[in-house]
Amino acid sequence: MTVSVSNPAQTAAIGDGTGLVGLRERVRLAGGSFHAGPRDGRFEVVARLPYDSE
Template structure:
């Protein structure tokens, strides 16, 4: 998997880190070999994490489905006071999480 990281922000915030971790795990399982872009942005009020996976050139990975990864992320981001969205996009998949930043997120 080729991963491109965009943005000048680090992933010191645990919630941001988990969003990226789960999105990369899902891309590996469901779209092996697809290019993935991770973008982390912070403004004066919030952190936005966007993970976009492209269409896989390989056969889709086997999955039993019914996992709780995205549901767990949605809840984690909600508990951090943020919003979460995910779904298919242009043959790939998009995950976007926005939440208030804490001190220590740089």
């Protein structure tokens, strides 16, 4: 399963930055992969998680 969010890039940091760190850790613990960062003038977050339909 892939979850992706892309928003206009911000010029200033918002928050304390721990939200993405926690999300990255949870995705990793579930056996998935995680990316967060700028892409094509936007900020993108992509999480890929293993999914078994059975």
